[in-house]
Amino acid sequence: MSPVLEARNLRVAYGGNLALDIPHLALKPGELVGVVGANGAGKSTLVNALLGWSRGTPSVSGSIRLDGEEIGHLPPHARVARGLTLVPEGGAVFMRLTVEDNLAAAQAPRGSNRRAHDEAEIYALFPRLKERLHHHASMLSGGERQMLAIARALRLGPRALLLDEPSIGLAPRLVADVLRTVRDLVDEKLSVLLVEQNVRAAIEVVDRLVLLERGRILASGPAAAMRDDPRILAAYLGEAAA
Numbered sequence: 001m002s003p004v005l006e007a008r009n010l011r012v013a014y015g016g017n018l019a020l021d022i023p024h025l026a027l028k029p030g031e032l033v034g035v036v037g038a039n040g041a042g043k044s045t046l047v048n049a050l051l052g053w054s055r056g057t058p059s060v061s062g063s064i065r066l067d068g069e070e071i072g073h074l075p076p077h078a079r080v081a082r083g084l085t086l087v088p089e090g091g092a093v094f095m096r097l098t099v100e101d102n103l104a105a106a107q108a109p110r111g112s113n114r115r116a117h118d119e120a121e122i123y124a125l126f127p128r129l130k131e132r133l134h135h136h137a138s139m140l141s142g143g144e145r146q147m148l149a150i151a152r153a154l155r156l157g158p159r160a161l162l163l164d165e166p167s168i169g170l171a172p173r174l175v176a177d178v179l180r181t182v183r184d185l186v187d188e189k190l191s192v193l194l195v196e197q198n199v200r201a202a203i204e205v206v207d208r209l210v211l212l213e214r215g216r217i218l219a220s221g222p223a224a225a226m227r228d229d230p231r232i233l234a235a236y237l238g239e240a241a242a
């Protein structure tokens with residue numbers, strides 16, 4: 001099966017520092033790939049580069065294909081229009097808008113044949129959001145805000161969804177809930193690249209795991225095989241020490 005998203009020779013440098021060097025990374029349709037690694041490993045740099053976005057002005061090179069089509073030269077909005085969607089670190093919601101208006105502001109481009117989640121599906125997936133419909137996003141808990149950010153992304157009908165640490169700052173029970181929901185979405189055929197610092201929680205839901213260290217892929221493989229990999233165990237320990 002050809003990948004929905006594929007990067008080759010993806011390099012990102014800030015000044016003279018190479019922050020990311022990925023020879024090959026692919027996401028297959030209906031697959032959940034986890035990207036894990038310590039603080040500063042390059043996880044956000046990776047998903048941001050896939051979308052063509054960055055906080056600074058890095059030099060980015062390499063090929064990025066979405067459904068076989070090269071998108072690496074396109075600005076972020078054009079990549080989004082083609083079906084690549086990122087929920088950045090901390091989520092992307094309008095704090096001053098209500099939940100309802102946040103959802104209304106996220107619309108799949110007209111004429112696109114991608115399947116966007118409709119309101120009923122969003123509320124079935126996140127019943128909590130329905131209860132909070134008229135609350136401003138600023139009044140939501142961290143978990144609710146993360147759900148809203150994911151819900152907004154689903155309204156765009158993504159071909160591939162990039163999630164940057166959706167579990168950050170959440171209570172352990174909520175971490176499991178959010179990651180379980182991500183798994184459910186993938187089981188309904190969504191393709192997701194999930195960045196997580198929480199290796200332990202990620203490995204429970206992903207199909208494949210990619211371990212980043214200093215911008216490079218240190219190890220990757222099926223979740224079941226990675227579970228006992230000493231490098232992953234070391235990442236667990238890093239997590240415990242963090």
Ligand SMILES: Nc1ncnc2c1ncn2[C@@H]1O[C@H](COP(=O)(O)OP(=O)(O)OP(=O)(O)O)[C@@H](O)[C@H]1O
Nearest residue numbers: 014019038039040041042043044045046055056197
């Ligand atoms: N705007 C920037 N300017 C310069 N260097 C940057 C910039 N953004 C990131 N970097 C560097 O790139 C490397 C990777 O950072 P990145 O934010 O991708 O890590 P991360 O894995 O997402 O970490 P975290 O778990 O803390 O979110 C780090 O060494 C960081 O200092």
Ligand SMILES: [Mg+2]
Nearest residue numbers: 043044045089
């Ligand atoms: Mg990050």
